[in-house]
Amino acid sequence: MYTLLTGPVFYLALGVCMIGMIVRFYRYFNGLSWQLDRVAYKAWPSMGFKGAVRSIYKWLIPYGTYSWRSQPVMTAAFFGFHIGAVLLPLFLVAHNIFLKEKLGISWFTLSTSVADILTWMAVISLFFLILRRVVLPEVRILTDRKDWGILLISMAPFITGLLARYQVGDYSFWLTAHVLTGEIVLFAIPFTKLSHVFLFFASRAQLGMDFGIKRGGIRGTKMAW
């Protein structure tokens, strides 16, 4: 099972994720229409580029926008989870050894203590995000089964990873479960809301271009949309 998951299934999951997202990226930008969106993308490439970069950059900075600042607790939970969710899969020592073996690539790694902190931070943040979904009426009304599914899928690799890390019970079982749940995430990315992993950049870039070319940014004002 483990050999299967770390062999063909891994390559398949990675392939589906990458190709799927390339396709979705292509379809997104190809589907933008200056007339339907009412944004002259092609006429003002430099204004559009600046707007897009600004929009993405500002939102990637914790408390970098008015919106992040106005909801400080949510922002802490949001970044608490996402920093771990981005850094851990890529820079954990164990992941790098695995990547080196499978793809022949490796790069900068996180020290174990940093990785532990990031993981716990992510898990705690996730619990907070779940709590928020249950408690706040304005979030509850939006929540559907798919949202719970996404939360479950995103949470599983962290939980299984921690159980393996601390060798709770059967190590090899948790390790196999960790590989499997990680691969489920890869498979799910192109086909679910998890596509935001990549489409966040597309959607933000679009609004950045909209404001940069046409709306608030047009008179040289530097707003963070």
Place this chain on the structure above:
Amino acid sequence: MPEGTLCNKKPVDTAEGITTLLADQSGKKYYEEMTKLEIDSDLLWKTIQNTCKSRIRTWLEICAHCGMCADSCFLYLVNNKDPKQVPAYKIQSTLGEIIKRKGKVDNAFMLHTMEVAWSQCTCCNRCGTYCPHGIDTGIMFGYLRGLCYQQGFVPWEMKIGAGMHRVYNAQMDITSEDYIDTFQWMVEESEEEYPGLTLPVDVEGADIMYTVNAREAKHYPEDLAEAAILFHIAGENWTVPSKGWELTSLAMFAGDWAACKMQVQSVYDAMDRLKPKRMVGTECGHAHRATVVEGPYWAGRPDGRTPVESIHYIEWLAEALRTGKLKIDPAKRIKEPCTLQDSCNYVRNHGLREVAREIISYIVEPGYFIDMSPNKEHNFCCGGGGGFNGIGRFRKQRNVGLKCKRDQILATGAKLVIAPCHNCWDAIRDLEEEFEIGIRWSFLKPLIIKMLIIPDHLKPVEEDVEDDVEGDDE
């Protein structure tokens, strides 16, 4: 397919049609007929397939249901944080649902959708700047209004308004002759006080082509005179077009895109005909949004720009004060607590966040201006934007919507609210009527005129010196 005689899928494009609709008081029969109006699901779904492409589809799909947009929406805040007022919920339960059902929705659903589209969103786009994914629900509501309009589910006043643009190229039944006559008459009224004041009509190659809101001609003609006086004193080489003078677009509020195009094209034709250096539009927010920001796209202009540079009235005013074309008498500056209403349509949606404040720095005695909080691009809608002010059926909801602005104004302690936007001006007038908080409200033109230093050569010539001396004794 039951189509009402008043409420149907056809746009109104004759004067008789408008008269008939107007005769139906408050749209009583119109709304009755609407309850029986059938949905053309095939057309609806076909339209969505042709026009709802990657941007909106992706927005609807990747919405993380995080609810961060909730607090951005003034209608959510003033309705006791009703979860049904969360922007994401409002759009997912209407447009999202129509798409999910591939257009197969029934009459009750469309009636509900119309209510949400026109009474729970003013298309202020504030939520768009609060969403981590950059999802602009206001844009989607604009799109949804277009679908509703196509199916005949549009508030009575909006149907009439769009029809007016189709018939008169103006939001009201004012012909070009009426407009020029009114403007001319108002200018003549002020001629004695401002000698040499004229109305230059259809002058080619002027520096400024001035466009207005039809309401000014119909209900506030003094606004026209004030504009003429200010251009006159500033020594501007300006003109008004006899055709293509209307800056506004109720068609935009209605979602009647074909009428939107007709309307802005009439203004662009005037630009092509008169070849002015610039166009200056009156103190109106949605009108600027329609003609300057969105209009070029409706008219199919690939660069997204108007044929000649087009600026808002506050931009012209700030420039005239900066360059000294208009001079303010410091003794006459505003010396009472005052605040400023930022119009969503040209501040958040066109970046003019500092311009009005520059004007304030000239006309308000230091220490008397108090900004609202939040302000500039984060300011809340006045409460009546996007057509909300004008829809009788949703008046109650609109009045609740005004509470946000009321509380913002009260928090400043201001007695005077400067509102360089027709919609905001109306909403603030209505909130004073509704809640009586003891404020006044004003456009910029009348305030500026009262405090101008008039150059000697533009002052009325004193006819008889002796009379004048005698006059001093009184």
